[in-house]
Amino acid sequence: MSEVIKQLDVSIMGREFRVACPENEEATLLQAVQLLDGRMNDIRNHGKVIGLEKIAIMAALNMTHEFLQTKVEGGIDIASFQRRIGNMNSTIDAVLNEQPELF
Template sequence: MKNLDITIMGRDFRIACPEQEETSLMMAVELLDDRIEQIKSAGKVVGADRIAIMAALNITHEMLNLKMANSDVGMAEFRQRIQHMQEIIDQAMLEQNRLF
């Protein structure tokens, strides 16, 4: 295991990582930080924790879409569940924005 210093959302973290996975982990850090920056610059989501959650949800959604692209079994249900989660998040964000 190797300790890596990474930066996400301007915050520094030290994480342990197997040496053979360092390159892919650094790519994941870059992807996550880029997505966070995109969401932040769009200005629709307020709060660091909400921005991080939205970025993680978006990346996870894309990953699952790719994983299930070759499988139609359960795809309609999966999409419906993701859509439902997105609606809940959107509603929560509307309510949060009204507070400010």
């Protein structure tokens, strides 16, 4: 069985991008877009870095550094757990929506 791939239009720092993602990962992708957009706007607003490309590189470098510290210090892959928890929540919601009133 193949995964359904969706095309999503997202906005990062006022620029529109079309990205593909598996249908079941749309929410996670939108969270990533929101996080990246916020980080890039923070860098731009502090006025130390000029130019979209440099801002993107600095945001990527900062986020990658945080990710590596989390993985090394915590010994677990938090992003993987967040995805798994999100998938479990979606499954639970789907099952509950199929049920008549439970209480």
